[in-house]
Amino acid sequence: MIQYYFDWSVITRNAGALGEALLLGLGLALVSLAIGTVIGLAAAYARLSCRPWLSWPVWAYVEFIRCMPLLLLIFFVYFGLPEFNISWFDKTQSFILTLSLYAGAYMSEVFRAGLGSMPKQYVEAAKAIGLRPWQRQRYVVLPVMFRITLPAISNNLISLFKDTSLAAAIAVPELTFVARRINADTFRVMEVWLSVSALYLITAYTIATLLRLVERRYASIR
């Protein structure tokens, strides 16, 4: 076996940069999740609508995104939009736009399932106390659905966080990008990638644990 001497000073020297990169990745994931939630919600309602001109394009959007490699989408948006003379955005904004579109499709499936599994009696009870249609959605259906779909939303957040690694491909300085840079500078392969893997792993499971606590707070609804 080949000897390998670990030199963790590479990591300690770059701890600040790695930390910043990790936070950037988390930020990208959270912003995309927020925008994706809005898109997903609108898409889910459109998809469940009985007007085909509303539901059909949404179906196409969701299926398109689900079959489309994220990396291709990232490049397409980043390099393709300027071809249409749309170039007001920088690479980070371009990535957020892409990841939000991506998240929107997956979230719409989550919400569609959530709306579909909504027990009828809640809506009927809301009707019975005289709430108007939008009030029924705002005060009954949406709060219940968010609680039902919370586990799926937290899974999506973790996936999105892992997907932020692809931003490295267009040189957004998140964790994977910074790791590659340090790797290229120092060639301390094991230290760099073990640390980065651990950072992703720990962050992902921290998110999972935190969201499980949130779920438990709202566990009153089954």
Next chain:
Amino acid sequence: MSDQPLLRAQGVRKSFGSVEVLKGIDLEVRQGQVVSLIGASGSGKTTFLRCVNLLEEHDAGDILLDGEPIGYRVENGRRRRLSETRVSAQRARIGMVFQQFNLFPHLTAEENVMLGLTKVLGKGKAEAREIAGHWLGRVGLEARRAHYPYQLSGGQQQRVAIARAVAMEPRLLLFDEVTSALDPELVAEVLGVMQQLAGSGMTMLVVSHEMLFVRDVSHHVVFMDGGRVAQAGPPAEVFDRPDSDRLRGFLGRFHGMFGGVRH
């Protein structure tokens, strides 16, 4: 009839956690006999049946099939579990029919019956198919041999399950509340098949709540109460001269059912 009973249970005990479900069961089944276990739910009937087929492992006592202990061998006075292969071979000599049928949903009626014949008894496909056809015919389902379980009614599924068990030519056949999951109008067809089997000399150990059937078909009835055998004897004795309030109370619940048929 030989002197040695086909199945002999001696002091069988079984606990789930701190709850002792079987508190020393003694019981004998002779070749060709139909023995029925009756009693309230929770009295340990089903657990005992499952111990006989090693779906549960009894904690103490012996269950002997043809004089050979089931699931364990005794070595230097200590119980040792038999190997997976030996246990499987013992199970193959005891058939079992379940409350929930448990047919294999990915196999047709015929294939359900054939699986044990080919994989356990090592019979060829053609021979197994012939045997399966014979037994499906005996339970009146020859025409349904190519149907999947979801295409059959509950009663038909249970008859296939009986055919699957009998086709293995077991020494002993166990029935675990086989009509409890059936719609009332389907009970009779399953009981009919069981009666016919009993008539052909099959040795059967039956857990059932169908008191009329138990009374008509059994050679021996065992009333279990709280993990013990409370009374045992020929059906006439157990049903007509219950010697405890518990048994009287238990039978009283079925009295309405008897009223119409009794002469």
Next chain:
Amino acid sequence: MLDFSMTPGAFGFEAWQSRWSILSGVGVTVASSGLTIVIATVLGILFGIALSYGWWWLRLAIRLYVDVMRGIPVLVLILFTYYGLALFGINVPAFWAGVIALSGFATAHIAETLRGAVQSVPQGQMEAGKAIGLRFAQRLRYVILPQAVRRMLPPWVNTCLEIVKGTTLLSVIGVVELLLASQQIMARNYLIVDFYLLATLLYLIINFAIAQIGGVLERRFSYLRY
């Protein structure tokens, strides 16, 4: 955009010029996806069985593996494998480093899927298998797995789609699969939107084909209803 005429600089002409590059890109994408799907399915089923029925230490080890694999981005796995193997003097081409990393990731997903599917087979099935005297391996082979495989089919198809999409990440370590092949062509003719659209179309076709195959398999198992 999308000028199909056969004059130099038009998409039609440039696409015809680069047809072999595109086809070879598709070939590499299909080959790496196919290999990964086969490896990950075989290993995933073995790991899934061990996860359901293994000795406690084996279950623990595989549980750890599955959870680690699911917490790390695939791109990091690919980069780690690529640089790591080179570091230890194991000289594998980038293609194989990528297939190994993708397989490692997909194996974890399939193992977890199979464990869930095995768990969803009713307890009575195992008991009915015992009652007719089948040994453990036989119960697994003839009773549990046929039912579990049916149940894991839809998530398995999803994993296959993820694998195909994941092969685009191999471009990062220089494997000239469909995405990188398209980008190399764009670097020559600057028809960026056209060739991204072409690549998109090809990915949609590949994934649509996989979804269709999945549908056919599901219909073949349609007798398994409850």
